Amino acid sequence: MLDGLPTLVPHRIGNWCEEMVLKENQLREFLGKSTRNELICQRVERRIRGSRRPVKLSDVMEYDQNIMLKNLHTEGFLSIDVPDNYPDSVTNQDTFNLTTSLVEGVPVARNCFRFLLKDEYRTGNPEEDKKLRYGQKFYLVLNREFVQGEMYLSSTLKTLSSFSKYGKQQPAYVSFHKSNAALWKIDCIDPNIRFEMEGQLIEPGSPVLITHCVTGQHLSSDPRHIVRNDFSVEWEAACHSYKNLDAACRNRQELVQNHWVIFVGQDSAQSSDAGAVAESASAAV
Structure with missing residues (x-):
């Protein structure tokens, strides 16, 4: 009709x-x-x-190997806050925000990164250039499973028009542009021996500070800054140095919001096994 x-x-x-x-x-x-x-x-x-494409982590903590970063305050892994235009219309001008997430405790495309050593720190010895050391400048690169091309963890000074969405702090994001804004270094969490630790090897499982070289602010995540997205409730990651402002505290050590642990394949497997045991115990109860 x-x-x-x-x-x-x-x-x-x-x-x-x-x-x-x-x-x-x-x-x-x-x-x-x-x-x-x-x-x-x-x-x-x-x-x-x-x-959520699966990614294989490296079994050793080295440059140019897939790793995960865990924040000790939120207990979540540094992850990409996936935008609405992914993966259909991603361009070279796009930037993605960051969160820490408890949803994926296993390595997937959105939460795996690689350390890429800056050329001026290369010694010419391939074995020595693989090892992570305090004070070395590097790029933190998103793994290749997430997008075609390399995206670099970056940050810029906080301005009236550039700040993190929820915490109003110095923004942290990933971008396709490789510049000084994407340079970072790892510092010791103890300010009393921070200078002496430069050049020393980083012990696996030890908490560290990830410092933005240009602004001097530390990568952080605060559970007060909640992000709700397609995955669950997560917490915003930004660049802000949390310090104890108590007059009785002399060393002004950074707080746990700035503390990170580098996870490799063995650590991830142990974490997954512990989670499975905990789930089984709770189910039995």
Whole structure:
């Protein structure tokens, strides 16, 4: 009966078939979007599937190997706050915000990074250049499973127009641009021996500070700054040095919001096993 009607009805027609025509138009539009994979549920599925691709961590803590960073205050791993345009329309001008997340306790595309040593710190000895040391400047690069091309963890000075969305602090984000804004170094958490520790090897499992070289602020995550996204409730990651301002405290040591632990393959496996044991115990109870 409606074969001769146009796809879109520019004016209202009699009530005897108006509702039927509108429903057919809605159905036709829905089927078209479904065919082109443009439905919201399809975009969300692609976004989650792409950001949760499994990644293999390195068994040793070295440069240019996949690692995870765990914040000791939120107990979450540094992760990408996946934007709505991922993965369909990502461009070289895009920047992605960061969170710490408890959702993925295993290595996936959105929470694995690589340390890339700055060229001026290379000695020419491949074995020595692999080892992580305090004070060396490096780039923190997102793993290759998330996007085509390299994205660098970066930060810029806090201004009236540039600040973290929830905490209003110095922003931390990943960008395709490799510049001085993407240079970082690892410092010892104890300010009394920080200078003496420069050049020393970083012990696996030891808490460290990740310092932005240009601004001197430390990478941080605070559970007061909540981010709600497609994955769950997470916490914003930014650049802000949390210090004890008590007059009785002389060393002004950075607080636990700035403390990070570098996870490699063995650490991740142990964490997964512990989580499985805890789940089994709670199920038994």
